[in-house]
Amino acid sequence: MKIKRSLLVSFVFLFSFSSPAFADIDLDIQTMNASKAATRAGNGDRGPALAVLKNGNLILGGGNNGGTLFLGDGQKRAVITLGELIAPGDRQKDSRFAITDIAVLSEGTNSAKLLVSYPRLGTGKKCVEVVVDQVDANFKTNKIIKNKTWFVSKPCVPINAVQHAAGRMEKIDANNVYLTIGDLGFTKINDLQARGDLGSVFQISATTVKKISTGHRNAQGIVLLANKTLLTAEHGPRGGDEINIIKPNTDYGWPFVTFGKPYTSTDYVKPAKTGTHAGYQQPIKYWVPSIAPTELVQLPDNWGKYSKQLVMGTLKEESLVFMTINAQNQITSEERVNVGERIRDLDVDENRSLVATTDSGNIMVFKLNK
Numbered sequence: 001m002k003i004k005r006s007l008l009v010s011f012v013f014l015f016s017f018s019s020p021a022f023a024d025i026d027l028d029i030q031t032m033n034a035s036k037a038a039t040r041a042g043n044g045d046r047g048p049a050l051a052v053l054k055n056g057n058l059i060l061g062g063g064n065n066g067g068t069l070f071l072g073d074g075q076k077r078a079v080i081t082l083g084e085l086i087a088p089g090d091r092q093k094d095s096r097f098a099i100t101d102i103a104v105l106s107e108g109t110n111s112a113k114l115l116v117s118y119p120r121l122g123t124g125k126k127c128v129e130v131v132v133d134q135v136d137a138n139f140k141t142n143k144i145i146k147n148k149t150w151f152v153s154k155p156c157v158p159i160n161a162v163q164h165a166a167g168r169m170e171k172i173d174a175n176n177v178y179l180t181i182g183d184l185g186f187t188k189i190n191d192l193q194a195r196g197d198l199g200s201v202f203q204i205s206a207t208t209v210k211k212i213s214t215g216h217r218n219a220q221g222i223v224l225l226a227n228k229t230l231l232t233a234e235h236g237p238r239g240g241d242e243i244n245i246i247k248p249n250t251d252y253g254w255p256f257v258t259f260g261k262p263y264t265s266t267d268y269v270k271p272a273k274t275g276t277h278a279g280y281q282q283p284i285k286y287w288v289p290s291i292a293p294t295e296l297v298q299l300p301d302n303w304g305k306y307s308k309q310l311v312m313g314t315l316k317e318e319s320l321v322f323m324t325i326n327a328q329n330q331i332t333s334e335e336r337v338n339v340g341e342r343i344r345d346l347d348v349d350e351n352r353s354l355v356a357t358t359d360s361g362n363i364m365v366f367k368l369n370k
């Protein structure tokens, strides 16, 4: 692949250049350091959650305390702290206790109405729940106000199991989003009653919660396509990462079936059947071994032959996966681009460039070279 790395025109922090091996897509990549917004802990670094505003500025979520919202201000060339969302006593010093996603519900010149999701300690500080808060941001004062809590997942899961929070959101309109809740590493995830909200996709508003589907292990990516199809990208156990079309009242099989391999005896749950998806909704795409998928986006229409393609970030494989999805919602091609960074979140900016945050604390902007 031919890669031209160049300086950023509108959004410059610090530049760092590297030259990993690439394959086929002719991309221009700009890299900036935003490590202030990354969450660092003994169990690994986590890149910030990301949402792009219409003016090209970024909202980033994470930081040393996990629960800080930042404005990536393009004109001032700075990462500005907006405020804290997770109280110090409501998290452990663990990079999994960090903002998982940000959705922009609506925005004006100097303000935005945001939704922010994150795991926090629940009752007695002995268990973990996933929360979605509406947050009003003011860009004149660069302050945030927590407005209303839209959602708290149940049951509250013992802390020692906390993983797979998911907590990704996709905007439907100014008042509604889709939300993924992972299995949180809950040992009773195979008990349909006990698992409650865990491992599900919801449609939520300020006043309503509707469960759409269930049987999802850890959906780190969710996108509503231009044709209104809803897709998720999910982590399997050992292999068996999936892309699913989300249909109402449907069970996607976790932890009963997976294309992945069995866990070892020390893992939190043992899938009933491995190497199969029989009896449950089939994914439209799966990967064995796993590539650890994160956010999923659909490219806008200025990407030449890649226009309207899906792009998925990966952690383990440190790549972007470009996929063609046809009118029948079948994935007909897959092209992997090695970027040499663990991709945490993805969005599309005002120039219709692809923007990613990485676990090393970089922001990467990708454009097609013409």
Ligand SMILES: [Ca+2]
Pocket (backbone or CB within 6 Å): 049, 050, 051, 101, 102, 295, 345, 346, 347
């Ligand atoms: Ca995001």
